[in-house]
Every structure is written in structure tokens, then in C-alpha cells.
Amino acid sequence: MKFFTTGLIALALLFILFAAGGYLYLRTSLPKTEGEIQIVGITHPVSILRDASGVPHIKGQNFQDVMFGLGFVHAQDRLWQMEMNRRTGAGRLSEVLGNATLETDKFLRTVGFYKAAKASYAKFDGQTKKLIRSYTKGVNAFLEQQTGALPPEFLILGVTPEKWTPIDSVVWTKMMAWDLGKNWSNEVGRLQLSNIMSLSEVNEFFPPYPGNKTVPLPDFKNEYQLANLELQKLLTAAPAILPTGAGSNNWVVSGDKTQSGRPLLANDPHLGLSAPSLWYFAHLEAPGLNAIGATLPGVPGIILGRNDRIAWGFTNTGPDTQDLYVEKINLENPRQYKTPDGWQEFTTRQEIIRIKDQPDVTISVRSTRHGPVLSDIYKAVIKDIPENHVLALAWTSLMETDGSMMASSRMMTAQNWEEFKKAIQLFTSPQQNMVYADIDGNIGYYAPANIPVRNKDNLAMGRLPVPGWLKKYDWEGFIPFEDLPQSYNPAKGFLYSANEKIVPDDYPHFITSDWAKPYRAKRIQERLEQEEKHTLQTFSDMHTDVRSLMALELIDIMLTTKPVDDLSRKALTALSIWDGRMTIDQNAPLIFNGWIRELNKAIYADELRDLFPRYWRHRPVFIRNVLLNVSGQSRWCDNRNTEKTETCNDVLQTSLALALEDLQKRYGNDLDHWEWGTAHFAHSDHLPFSKVTLLKNIFDISVPSAGGTYTINVGRNKYSDESQPFANTHAASLRAIYDLSNLNNSVYIHSTGQSGNIVSKYYSDMADEWAAVKYRKMSTDPADYTKNAIGTLILKP
Numbered sequence: 001m002k003f004f005t006t007g008l009i010a011l012a013l014l015f016i017l018f019a020a021g022g023y024l025y026l027r028t029s030l031p032k033t034e035g036e037i038q039i040v041g042i043t044h045p046v047s048i049l050r051d052a053s054g055v056p057h058i059k060g061q062n063f064q065d066v067m068f069g070l071g072f073v074h075a076q077d078r079l080w081q082m083e084m085n086r087r088t089g090a091g092r093l094s095e096v097l098g099n100a101t102l103e104t105d106k107f108l109r110t111v112g113f114y115k116a117a118k119a120s121y122a123k124f125d126g127q128t129k130k131l132i133r134s135y136t137k138g139v140n141a142f143l144e145q146q147t148g149a150l151p152p153e154f155l156i157l158g159v160t161p162e163k164w165t166p167i168d169s170v171v172w173t174k175m176m177a178w179d180l181g182k183n184w185s186n187e188v189g190r191l192q193l194s195n196i197m198s199l200s201e202v203n204e205f206f207p208p209y210p211g212n213k214t215v216p217l218p219d220f221k222n223e224y225q226l227a228n229l230e231l232q233k234l235l236t237a238a239p240a241i242l243p244t245g246a247g248s249n250n251w252v253v254s255g256d257k258t259q260s261g262r263p264l265l266a267n268d269p270h271l272g273l274s275a276p277s278l279w280y281f282a283h284l285e286a287p288g289l290n291a292i293g294a295t296l297p298g299v300p301g302i303i304l305g306r307n308d309r310i311a312w313g314f315t316n317t318g319p320d321t322q323d324l325y326v327e328k329i330n331l332e333n334p335r336q337y338k339t340p341d342g343w344q345e346f347t348t349r350q351e352i353i354r355i356k357d358q359p360d361v362t363i364s365v366r367s368t369r370h371g372p373v374l375s376d377i378y379k380a381v382i383k384d385i386p387e388n389h390v391l392a393l394a395w396t397s398l399m400e401t402d403g404s405m406m407a408s409s410r411m412m413t414a415q416n417w418e419e420f421k422k423a424i425q426l427f428t429s430p431q432q433n434m435v436y437a438d439i440d441g442n443i444g445y446y447a448p449a450n451i452p453v454r455n456k457d458n459l460a461m462g463r464l465p466v467p468g469w470l471k472k473y474d475w476e477g478f479i480p481f482e483d484l485p486q487s488y489n490p491a492k493g494f495l496y497s498a499n500e501k502i503v504p505d506d507y508p509h510f511i512t513s514d515w516a517k518p519y520r521a522k523r524i525q526e527r528l529e530q531e532e533k534h535t536l537q538t539f540s541d542m543h544t545d546v547r548s549l550m551a552l553e554l555i556d557i558m559l560t561t562k563p564v565d566d567l568s569r570k571a572l573t574a575l576s577i578w579d580g581r582m583t584i585d586q587n588a589p590l591i592f593n594g595w596i597r598e599l600n601k602a603i604y605a606d607e608l609r610d611l612f613p614r615y616w617r618h619r620p621v622f623i624r625n626v627l628l629n630v631s632g633q634s635r636w637c638d639n640r641n642t643e644k645t646e647t648c649n650d651v652l653q654t655s656l657a658l659a660l661e662d663l664q665k666r667y668g669n670d671l672d673h674w675e676w677g678t679a680h681f682a683h684s685d686h687l688p689f690s691k692v693t694l695l696k697n698i699f700d701i702s703v704p705s706a707g708g709t710y711t712i713n714v715g716r717n718k719y720s721d722e723s724q725p726f727a728n729t730h731a732a733s734l735r736a737i738y739d740l741s742n743l744n745n746s747v748y749i750h751s752t753g754q755s756g757n758i759v760s761k762y763y764s765d766m767a768d769e770w771a772a773v774k775y776r777k778m779s780t781d782p783a784d785y786t787k788n789a790i791g792t793l794i795l796k797p
Contacts, residue, residue: 026155026759028148031076034791037145041137042068046795052788053776054754054762057283063409064134066286067300069795071138071164074280078297078756080153081276082139082168083161084687085298089171090114091353096159097688098356106377109351110365112398113178117171119400128406132166135300139164141795151757153689172298173405177397177430179271183462183514184322184393190217190464192611204633205604206463207621209501209515218459220326220467247499247516248315249712249732251524251542252435252443254493259533260741263437266539267304267313268732270714275684275701276756276763279304279734281748283780284412291412292780294734294750301408304736306746308780309415310438311738315497317431317447320461320512321396323475325370325468329388337368337390338469344369370394370468392468394475396450397429404428417444417488424448425481431511433485433497437740445495447485447502450478454510463513479509496524498712517621519549519710527712536745539737542712544773550620550710551592552580557627558595561652567660570671571595582708582715584677589708590667591674593726594659597719599623602655606640616720618709627652677704679726680715682771684752701752701764703771705731713773735775744784747775 033050044061046069051057054077058069074082087093091108093101121129140163149155186206193202199217208214248269255261271278283292284302293305304313330336336343346366353361366373368390375391396402403426410423420436424446431449436442452475460466466473485502487495499516503509527542528534559576563569571591578588600619603626605612626636627648637648660671667674686699705728707715715728734750751770755762769776779785 023759025149026152029151029757030148030755030760031073033793036794036796039072039141039145039795039797041134041141042795042797044797046072047792048073048795049786049792050790051785052790053281053766054790055281055283055785057285057780057785059285061286063286063289064130066284066289067131067134068138068141070282070284070295070300071135071140072142072795073282074295074297075139075142075164077754077760077762078276078280079142079161080151081687081756082164082298083154083159085172085175086164086168089117089168089175091351094353094355094358096157096356099358102353102355102361103377105353106361106363107374109353109363110372110374110377111178111393111395112365112367112372113174114167114171115349116398116400116402117167117174120174120402120405121166121170123400124403124406127409129166131300131409132169132405135169136164136166152759156695169299170405172296174397174402176296177402177404180316180430181319181321181395181397183318183320183512184324184395186514187322187324187463187465189615193608193615194464196609196611197607201607204625204631204636205615205619205622207625208513210518210621212501212505215461215513216459217464220460220464247318247520249496249498249520249524249714250313250315250433250435251494251496251528252313252437252445253528253534254443254489255441255740257493257528257532257534258741259535260739262439262441262739262741263443264534264536264539264740265311265313265435265437265443265738266542266736267315267435268543268714268735269304269314269316270716270731271733272730273682273684273728273733273751275686275699275752277684277733277750277752277766279750280754281750281778283785285780289413290780292778293736293748297756299405299408301405302412303408304734305412306738306743307412307414308743309440310420310436311740311743311746312411312420312434312436313736313738314432314434316499317433317449317497317502318499318512318514318516319431319449319451320510320514321429321431321450321452323370323394323452323462323473324374324465325368325392325394325473326465327368327370327373327390327392327468329390331388339369340469340471340474346373366390368392368468371398391465396452396478399450402428402450416440417442420444421446433499433502435495435497437738439740439743441740442489443495444488445486445497448481449484451484451509451511453477453479461510461513479511483509485511494528496521496528498524517550517710519553519620520712520714523547523549523712536737536739536747540747540773540775543732543735543737544706545712546582546706546708548580548582548708548711550618551582551589551708554596554620554624554627555580555592557624558599558652558656561649561656564653564657567671568656571656571660574671582676582680582706582711584680584704584706585675587671587674587676589676590663590679590726591659591671593676593679593708593717594663595656596623597725598655598659598662599651600719602639602651602658603636607636613720618716618719620710676726677706680705680707680717680728682715682728682731682751682767683724684767685729699758701767703767705771707731732770735770735773736778737775738778744777744779744781746778748778749775 046060060066091105250267252265279294291307293302328338407427414420427448428450436444457472498520500518500521501515582589682705684701689695689699707713716730736748739745753762
């Protein structure tokens with residue numbers, strides 16, 4: 001027994017020594033932050049000072065050397081994230097993750113993100129290419145001089161990073177555009193549902209923007225018939241669609257409405273939470289350049305931020321820049337498809353997908369004049385589309401004229417509104433609501449992009465796939481830049497956007513039918529108008545705002561329900577005194593969300609049948625219309641699977657009972673101990689280790705969080721996720737407030753930390769502050785950023 005005990009102690013000591021040795025080895029993967037490195041690729045020394053937050057302040061004697069430095073620090077801190085980003089864009093995930101990502105790679109290769117990135121890069125101007133090449137050299141210089149361990153993900157998966165290329169940078173901007181503009185999935189959604197319900201019911205399920213009239217959907221069933229089974233597979237293979245209410249917030253006020261007499265500007269872009277954060281803060285300084293803000297690892301330049309004179313922030317406009325076309329194949333010559341001018345040959349290319357520990361897979365990709373044939377991803381799709389039809393995608397970001405990256409350097413150096421407008425005229429995708437302010441007191445707004453002009457006879461207007469052989473469904477150019485939504489120094493003294501409808505009813509051009517619902521926008525307007533003079537603090541208070549106008553709109557209807565037992569009575573009482581604020585320590589937000597989750601299921605699960613899980617999400621306008629019996633929509637409350645005719649009152653009562661039962665199973669029997677923050681924790685997923693049980697608790701980042709899908713301090717959840725239906729997975733990826741009276745008073749935070757390396761203390765050091773809506777200073781003054789600095793690294797040529 002003594003020997004056995006001694007052996008266990010020895011084994012434990014060996015394990016500890018092994019773990020300690022492994023940890024010490026992994027520590028060598030952390031970046032060098034002090035001293036000098038002799039390096040090839042720059043013309044003059046580059047100074048990289050990391051401040052107390054790990055933010056690099058990169059200073060050089062010219063623009064190219066500073067971009068080299070940015071590439072170097074991105075690789076130092078976010079190398080694995082960059083590796084996954086470029087593999088995603090290139091459709092090369094299966095090379096490291098195996099067969100599990102094969103269908104995703106097929107989709108990515110078929111759409112042709114990397115192919116499109118090459119075409120766009122070829123059209124960039126010389127200045128942009130030069131900066132991208134300098135950035136690329138910086139990434140590769142790091143790889144060449146790295147002597148320690150690679151970040152843990154490379155070691156665990158046995159991956160060796162290849163050299164970076166300019167196309168690797170360009171393709172990630174394409175993926176961002178895809179993430180912010182996947183309205184093709186709404187077309188497929190309407191198409192799927194049209195196979196199991198009437199077009200008028202489809203229109204009810206996808207209601208128009210509040211206040212807009214319902215426009216009937218055209219019936220194309222005589223031209224083609226589509227089944228839904230393989231379309232569902234197509235949607236499953238595609239990268240995830242944006243959640244309900246997805247978008248961002250920004251607002252700006254003029255000096256007339258601030259205590260300082262100069263503008264204030266706020267921005268919080270909402271994106272899927274990831275570990276590490278999508279964003280990486282940096283300060284870039286060279287003659288003619290002094291900009292600080294949020295960068296995207298893998299991409300050169302400040303995307304969101306400010307320089308010495310101006311500040312800017314984005315939200316997603318959500319335009320309809322994608323159309324699906326049903327193309328008719330020539331049965332006598334299957335290599336051809338029909339156009340308004342006769343039969344035309346498909347263009348075809350072969351894509352070889354390499355799979356870890358598996359044989360290569362070769363796919364054949366066809367394209368029409370509109371774009372890639374998505375239905376070829378699954379051969380079985382052709383069985384569900386009549387044999388002589390395929391489904392093709394048209395998307396502005398696939399066009400070689402997509403030149404958004406050319407706007408970046410010009411935005412960073414713009415000194416006034418006219419120079420800013422000139423820069424963003426090059427910004428073609430994805431369309432963004434850009435708010436602007438300068439130290440002279442001006443504020444502005446513009447929504448630049450290539451937005452297709454559609455024929456007035458196109459009754460689908462991006463809501464359904466259309467016949468590709470009819471000319472009236474072809475795009476007829478793009479909305480002129482000068483006609484895009486814009487505003488400069490408005491009399492009201494403020495501007496804002498939250499993905500709501502940004503144009504008046506008499507706006508002459510079509511942008512989209514799928515605007516985000518206006519709950520956040522209305523709340524922002526309320527908060528802007530209730531203060532006579534704004535300050536950094538009032539803007540910060542707005543970032544913390546968790547009052548849900550959506551909840552207040554629905555709760556009055558839902559509270560017509562009568563209690564049936566003590567538990568439902570307590571729940572209804574809690575809701576009756578609730579003010580609609582989605583705070584961490586209350587039970588009412590959890591009761592409300594649990595009830596709404598079950599209410600959605602009760603109202604339309606029977607109509608949608610097998611398609612229900614995909615469409616189980618927040619649908620407040622539809623739910624309101626049903627409960628208030630707008631145009632007879634209360635018939636949705638009847639369960640088609642029962643003989644009884646259920647009323648909406650029945651549904652409210654049964655869904656409340658089911659919700660309370662579910663919440664008890666998840667959070668205990670005592671309703672008084674339920675808290676929203678426990679269920680609504682902000683969960684940042686690691687790619688790919690969120691899917692690995694033994695690793696996800698190490699690499700993922702979770703913190704309790706306030707807010708909801710339709711609050712300014714947003715936190716969206718997925719009702720269809722049975723394991724964590726209330727977890728916050730899509731929120732403010734960063735927050736920033738810019739003070740134009742003294743730009744060095746500006747503040748920022750993002751959702752994790754500067755490092756993407758799990759062994760770094762900067763991996764998650766911002767997470768708790770982010771959840772509490774606190775900030776760190778964003779200064780370009782050395783007196784500020786040198787305090788408690790980590791160190792200074794000098795790159796020498």
C-alpha cells in the first residue's frame with residue numbers, strides 16, 4: 001500500500017513537471033515585446049510600443065513601413081485567428097479539420113470567395129496594392145523569425161502556417177461582406193415555405209417593415225417548381241445566417257447638443273461573439289497618418305476609429321445585394337443555359353478539396369452570367385429542381401469591381417467631410433451606415449455601396465428566386481453614389497442608425513425589403529432627445545441601456561392571460577411590475593424570454609413542420625400581428641395537429657405553462673432565484689475548439705451579460721439551441737466613444753482581449769469590463785499610452 005501511494009505521488013509529480021514544462025514551452029509562443037529585431041522588408045526602423053492593454057502603437061517613417069508593422073503584430077498576437085480566417089475564405093478548412101467541414105468547403109469553393117478576391121485585387125490601384133504587399137511582408141517576416149513555439153492550436157492540430165499572401169487579406173473582407181449581407185437566405189426561406197403554405201401566409205410570416213404596406217409575392221410555380229429538402233441542406237452547408245435583429249448601433253451629436261460644444265460620436269458594431277474577438281485595436285503613426293481604432297487581423301488598416309481630425313463609425317445597412325436566379329438548361333445541350341438572347345455556355349472550373357486523413361475531393365463548379373450555380377453543391381438538388389433548371393447566385397461582392405479595400409487608407413487620412421466622402425466612394429461592399437464627426441464641429445452620415453437597380457416590372461424585388469432567362473429580372477446598374485442615403489449637419493443636431501429603414505417612403509430607389517425592426521433605433525432616438533447637453537457619460541449610459549421596447553410592446557398583450565396556479569401567478573406578477581429592462585439580476589427578463597420562446601413554437605411549429613427548427617427565432621412583429629388578429633392572422637394560433645380549434649388565449653396560457661416547466665428544469669424550482677444573467681451569459685466561441693468537449697472550457701470565454709435582442713446594449717440568443725437557448729452569442733463586438741473636443745479623451749473596449757493566445761494574460765482581460773460596459777482610454781498622446789507600457793520593440797531593416 002505504501003509503495004502504491006508513493007507511486008501515485010511520483011506519477012503526480014511527473015505529470016506536474018510535464019504540465020509545467022509544456023506550459024513553459026507554450027510561453028515561448030508569446031510575442032517578443034521588447035528589444036530589437038533585424039528584419040527584411042522595411043526601409044526605416046519601426047517602433048512598436050504595447051501599452052498596458054496590449055494595444056500596439058506602431059510608429060514609422062512612412063505608410064508602407066507602418067503597414068509592415070501592423071502585419072507583424074497581427075501575426076504575433078492573432079496568428080491562429082488569421083490562419084482560420086484565410087482558410088475559411090479559401091474553402092480550405094477540411095485540410096486541418098477533416099471531413100466535418102467538407103460541405104462548408106464545398107459551399108465556399110462554389111461561391112468562389114477566393115477567386116473573387118483575386119479578381120478584385122487585380123483591379124486595385126497601385127497605392128492599395130503596395131500597402132497590402134507591405135502588410136503581407138510584415139506577416140511573413142514574423143513567420144520567418146519565429147523561433148519559439150507556435151500558438152497552442154497549431155500544435156494540437158499539427159498545422160504549420162504557410163506564407164501569407166495579399167489575397168489572404170482581400171478574401172477576409174469578402175467574408176465580412178458575406179456575413180453582413182446574406183439576404184439570399186431570406187429568398188430561400190420564402191421559397192421553402194411557399195412549398196408548404198400559401199404565398200399570402202409566407203408574407204405574413206415575413207411581415208413588411210412596420211408601417212409599410214404588404215406587397216404580394218409573385219407566383220412562379222408555373223415557371224418552375226422547387227422542393228425544400230435539398231435547399232435545407234444547402235442552407236446548412238452555408239456559413240450561419242445573421243440572427244434576428246442583427247446589426248449595430250451608431251449615433252453622433254453636434255456641438256449644439258454637447259457640454260463641450262464639440263461633437264460626440266458612438267459606435268458599437270454587433271457581430272457574433274468569438275474568442276478571440278473579431279477586432280484588434282492598434283494605433284498607426286507616420287508622416288500624414290495618425291489613426292487609432294479597430295483593425296481586422298489579416299487586413300491592413302483601421303476599419304473603425306479616428307485620426308487627429310475626424311472620427312467615424314459603421315452599422316450594417318443590410319441592403320439586398322444578392323439575388324437567386326433559376327436558370328433553364330438546354331435539354332439538347334446540357335452545357336448551355338437560357339438567356340434573353342438565346343442559349344449560352346456555362347463557365348466551368350474544377351476545385352480540388354484536400355481533406356485531412358482522407359482522399360481529395362474534386363468538385364465541378366458551374367457559373368452563369370449571374371454567378372455561381374449553388375445547386376451543384378448537392379447533386380440531389382437537381383432532382384428537386386426540374387431537371388432542366390439550376391439555382392445561381394448574383395452578388396455584388398463577387399464582381400471584380402468590388403474595391404472596398406481601396407477606401408481604407410484614404411479614410412484613415414481624410415481631414416474633412418469632402419475627403420471622407422471621396423474615400424468612401426470607393427467603398428462598394430458591404431453597404432454600411434457611416435456616421436462622421438470632425439473637430440470643426442461638423443457631423444454627417446452616408447451609406448456607400450454598389451446597390452443594384454432593379455426593373456420596375458420585377459415584382460419579386462429580391463424576395464424570391466426569379467427566372468434567369470427573363471430580362472426584366474436582370475440588374476440595370478447601381479444606384480449613383482450621389483443618390484445614396486446621406487445627411488450633413490442636419491438641423492436636429494444628431495444622426496443615428498440601428499439597421500432600421502433609413503430612407504423615406506418616397507425614396508426613388510429600392511434598397512431592401514428586409515430592414516431590421518426599429519426597436520433599437522427608436523430607443524436611441526428617445527435617449528438622444530431626452531438630454532439637452534450630452535457628455536461622454538450620457539453616451540456611456542446609452543451603451544448600458546437595456547430597456548426593450550419590443551418586450552414592452554408584447555407584454556401588455558401577453559398579460560391578458562389568466563393564472564392557473566401559484567407558479568403562473570408569481571410569474572405574471574413579476575412581469576406585470578417589470579419595466580422592460582433586461583438586467584442581469586432580475587427574473588422577469590428570463591420569464592419573458594422563456595415564454596416568448598414557447599409562444600413562437602406554439603404558433604408556427606405545426607405549420608412549418610420539419611422546417612421549424614431553422615425558423616424558430618424572435619419574430620415580434622409577426623407574433624404581435626397574430627395575437628392582435630391583424631388581417632385575420634389569429635388563425636395561426638390553431639394547432640393543425642389537434643382536433644380542437646385553439647385560440648390565441650389558449651396558446652398564451654399553454655405556452656406560459658410550458659415555459660415555466662422548462663425554466664424550472666434548467667434553473668431550479670424557485671422562481672425567485674432565477675436570474676437573467678445566469679441564462680444570458682455572453683459566450684465567445686473559439687474556432688474550432690468550441691466543438692471539442694475537453695477544450696471548449698479552456699478556449700471559450702463566458703461572462704454574465706445584460707440586454708436582449710432588441711435593446712441598445714444588445715445580446716441576441718438562439719431559441720433553437722436546446723442546450724443554451726438564452727445564451728448571448730451575438731452582441732456589441734466593440735464599443736467606442738469619440739470626443740471631438742479632445743480626441744485623446746476617447747474610449748474603447750472589445751469583447752475579449754488583444755491576444756489570441758490562450759497562455760497570454762491578454763486573452764480575456766477585457767471580457768468582464770466589456771460585459772459591465774466599461775472602457776479603456778484611446779489616446780495617441782505618448783504621455784497617456786506610455787504609462788505602465790508592456791515594452792517597446794524596434795524592427796530594424
